[in-house]
Amino acid sequence: MSGIALILAGHGSHVSANTAGIVWAYVDRLRSWGAADEITACFWKEAPAFSQALDTVLADDVIIVPVFTARGYFTSEVIPTELGIGGDAGTINGRRVQLTPPIGEHPRLRSIVDIRLRETIDEHGLAPADSAVAIIGHGTRRHRGSRDSAREQAQRIRQLNWFREVVDVYLDDEPDIPSVYRDTRAANIIALPYFLADGSHVRQDLPRALGISDLDAVNCVNGRRVYYCDPVGSHESICQVILDLAREAGLPFSERKPACAWSGFPIAGRNALLAALASWKTLQFGQVMVDHRRVWHCDNKGEATEFASPAALRAFLREDPFRPLATSADLPAGWQVSLEAPEQAHAVLETIFPGLIADWAASERGALKIEALTSIGKRQSGMFQDIHRLPIDVIKKALDKVCGGCIRRPTWWPAAGQAGTDLPCRAACNLWLSTARQLGDAKL
Template structure:
């Protein structure tokens, strides 16, 4: 029986690190060969929560939510988007396991405690002169989100590492500035209980603390403040992921795998066949989005071939981070690279790295097996988060689509029937993406 592992993260429209750390775990788990398919899914990036299960061929799938707390996203958003019934969902001959959030695992206690100990040792701080603050995200949409951060604060408190230990939240009460009123010690060690050095850790939390830009230590309100790294940068996170996945009863044995192994497999065989057929008939290339695919090489249309990449993480970092491209299918794909092909079976893996989730939709569309999800259904799925769009008239939606979707290589089939053959390289878009929903919501709010 084939297995797949999905790491569900938040992603970001602002910072590459938020999803980048998740992709790092995916790359490591693929090289460990723990499952036939290993991938990520995101709220803010591609592939999205609602899209990812359709990219996998495995009969047994384990979804691990990489969130630091059980709350709105783990209890509401992910299950609704993926159609999950609870810890185990049976869908035909497929079984989908949904684990607790990463942040609820006891091993996270050790990481937080280690962050505090390392800071106190590095700066030679005395416990009786030090206070500790554990910063969680929090949300007013869920009362349970704060519990994990509160538990971490209690663990540090019981360890007797500091004179005072408090919890505070970026998007809930007690807020971050209140730390200065709730503690008195001369030294303040602050641990951001986040998985990655994304925009929250890099900008939002430090600014709420009053730290100067790019500074980890500073004098703030007469106190010595020491800001640590987030908890998700520790190597032990991989072990936590595997422990959560194995607790479902599914075996994830380590067996070192080659590069480009472990990618989602839906559409892979169809794409290889299309490339080989095109090459045999015309000695030409298949265009997929802004990619040219041949049996010997993959590169963007009009590529200058300045950089040669041989690993998924090298390629992903180059096309995603400089500058940051939160929408993988935006039409500004860097054109200065090439990936040489040793085996035609690498082609789908390269495409999946450039356009996560797009291959399955492409294959299903041309096999006439695609399911199109209209805007109204997607909006209703998300618990009122995009309720502004329910008030949009047809002409307003038309304008939003023209504005938001014009710079994407996907054609919004969920909005209007379009012949993709008229658009060389264009890919099917079967459902409104979060980028469209979020930007449209902002536009409607700004219009009043």
């Protein structure tokens, strides 16, 4: 197939819905603009995994935009390795794959930083001459370049002589966040998270390190007034940054208007799903039922809430309580989606179980690429390196604990069997890897 796929690569989380949630919000907006033929996301901690992303789309050209604030360990090492490309571009099975710079490096981020600072001084009537600015980046000791974007923003604002003092501080590097109280003197501190998601770092970790408790009020710490800004990633123009990066990588300008809210999805597995629907009339994926007219939860009782958009359905199923594993067997009931055309069934299933239908279809035609734990352990450079060397009893315990509550079957583990597996799992997911690592560490 020809066409262009746009994939946003984010971090995801096991504890906060917002980390991947903001990436899905970008995806929704880009789909509403008809920005590319297929648009989706992939994550380190949630589904679909980086390593699975290319198999969810059918386009010949794939552009991947890292939704990270800085070039670092994930953008330079993890994402290219998991995608199987040597650097920023490669050809995989005849498809051209391009990885753009992370969105945090884009020049448009400067104006978003300036807007956030301007909003804060205007809202509170602050005098810049009495105010210090702290640009708070993530940083990581594993990659020195991860501080570059936040540091460059701080240098740029410092050179403007706009504020009395400007510092850059880091959640996971030096100088650390509390150093802002030591290294500045101004009565007011404007703390700007150079983060994308309004997730656990922005809502919990940064405030804790700053010593503030009420994110919507002015906090007093060490005799200083602290004004905590919204993160840069929640600004509405971030999607324009993503489009700029994708266009620099070859995405053509497009005026396409999508047919409906369920357009612009990745399409791997769609034809197989339609063929199965034509044959069987009704299909079941875990707790989800599908026919030509609607998609619904098998345990619906009484009147079900109708959802008309991917964003609303995703929020209902994923956010409260947060379900980091899309295929966990605790899918909330009480909903349905009426279909305007059978093709929409695929988009609805993709919203509920990102990446699942592509794997199901590959399995149906005997082409699912199953990845053994050994292969995952060997290509890792971080905490999952050598995960395959964990004792068997730890691996089995993790299988019981995590996979026991999942609608997929871990076909990557030989003892799980493969015959009759209608929802196979091709590789250990991040939740399994994290749990196994914790169990292994606890045993040491």
